[in-house]
Amino acid sequence: MQVAIVGLGQAGSNIADEAKKLGFLTGAINFSQKDLDSVDVHHKLRLLGSDGVGKNRDEATRLFKDQWQTAASFINDYFSNADLIVFAFSSSGGSGSGISPILLDVAKGIMPDKVFSAIVIMPELTEATTSQINCLSTFSELSSVDVSIFPVDNQQVRNMNPDVGKNKIYELANKTAINLLEKVVSYTNKKSKNGNFDKKDFLNTLNTSGIGTITEVDIATLGNSVNLTPQGVSQKVKDSWNNSVFVPIELNKVTRAAIIFDGQEVLMDHIRHDLMFTDFVNGMPLDLFEGNYHESNGKIISILTGLGWCSKRLNDIEKLINSNKDKVESVLVSQNFYQSDANSLLSKIRKTPEVKKNVTDILNKYIRR
Ligand SMILES: Nc1nc2c(ncn2[C@@H]2O[C@H](COP(=O)(O)OP(=O)(O)OP(=O)(O)O)[C@@H](O)[C@H]2O)c(=O)[nH]1
Ligand SMILES: [Mg+2]
Numbered sequence: 001m002q003v004a005i006v007g008l009g010q011a012g013s014n015i016a017d018e019a020k021k022l023g024f025l026t027g028a029i030n031f032s033q034k035d036l037d038s039v040d041v042h043h044k045l046r047l048l049g050s051d052g053v054g055k056n057r058d059e060a061t062r063l064f065k066d067q068w069q070t071a072a073s074f075i076n077d078y079f080s081n082a083d084l085i086v087f088a089f090s091s092s093g094g095s096g097s098g099i100s101p102i103l104l105d106v107a108k109g110i111m112p113d114k115v116f117s118a119i120v121i122m123p124e125l126t127e128a129t130t131s132q133i134n135c136l137s138t139f140s141e142l143s144s145v146d147v148s149i150f151p152v153d154n155q156q157v158r159n160m161n162p163d164v165g166k167n168k169i170y171e172l173a174n175k176t177a178i179n180l181l182e183k184v185v186s187y188t189n190k191k192s193k194n195g196n197f198d199k200k201d202f203l204n205t206l207n208t209s210g211i212g213t214i215t216e217v218d219i220a221t222l223g224n225s226v227n228l229t230p231q232g233v234s235q236k237v238k239d240s241w242n243n244s245v246f247v248p249i250e251l252n253k254v255t256r257a258a259i260i261f262d263g264q265e266v267l268m269d270h271i272r273h274d275l276m277f278t279d280f281v282n283g284m285p286l287d288l289f290e291g292n293y294h295e296s297n298g299k300i301i302s303i304l305t306g307l308g309w310c311s312k313r314l315n316d317i318e319k320l321i322n323s324n325k326d327k328v329e330s331v332l333v334s335q336n337f338y339q340s341d342a343n344s345l346l347s348k349i350r351k352t353p354e355v356k357k358n359v360t361d362i363l364n365k366y367i368r369r
Contacts, residue, residue, distance in 0.1 A: 255306020
């Protein structure tokens, strides 16, 4: 199976760069040549009209209006061999967030048989107001695009790593997310006597609109605090859905799911799928794909798609923006110039510049007649 990762904007391109190292087919699209130069992917497309729109989504969208055909052809020319095309982009910058929802919609329209999906980065809550507003606009646009959306949440990574620098947060988020996707894909190529998770199951799972998540738990390593009972194992899996690099899940619905067990056969007694889904309002997903492999000691990898929209997380941003509203407005209306009374004093202190004298006048002072 071939999966393509196309990064749009800087953050998305960084994810594509990681993806290439893991063997994915990759691409990057950006207005900024410098940003394109900094990543290693198979195919690059430079958009014209700007060197980077500096977090201005509207500007990105405006410039993209005349170039969407070029971008759509780029996708079609280089990635139509892939079974799945994943767009990766940040929701809080300008370029990736501005063009990705449009291009996803367009590409889906011209390549109707292809499965598309999106990895969308959410900003930490400490980021600037413009970033937060961009994030809300991007998610509101994405809510009407019919693809699975996997929100990689920088704030989640921050919660797990309070004391590291931003670069480390980005690196952890990018690597973890793309490694999980790669792991899931790798199982579709493996054989098992106890049930395969095959390519069709995978594409079916990913071809589901709404929010998605991927997690992995280890149930075999001692000291990993797993109660080795069906309840204990299920709880561990449930917990992972709220403690991953992806946005915490909402429990109002789950449409499709894949649960891949990779471990010793004796542990299979503890895998009870029905117990994993008891917290969802609709209970079991409409489709549940299972895979059972025996190559590692004991891991459970789960993919959920068609989850309810991440409204709680977006509402937190909404609240944050509202609580900052007064501060933001005061920044916008306050005058940028400052007139000091001291200025008049200053001008008195300063010597009035002397009028340049004519050299002849100077000379005349010395030369007596
Ligand atoms: N997880 C992760 N987040 C990143 C990374 N780089 C930037 N970010 C986040 O993405 C946001 C900036 O988005 P960029 O992708 O740099 O923006 P862009 O799409 O290039 O758009 P411009 O505004 O035109 O530069 C920041 O607010 C960060 O939250 C990265 O490599 N990984
Ligand atoms: Mg950029």
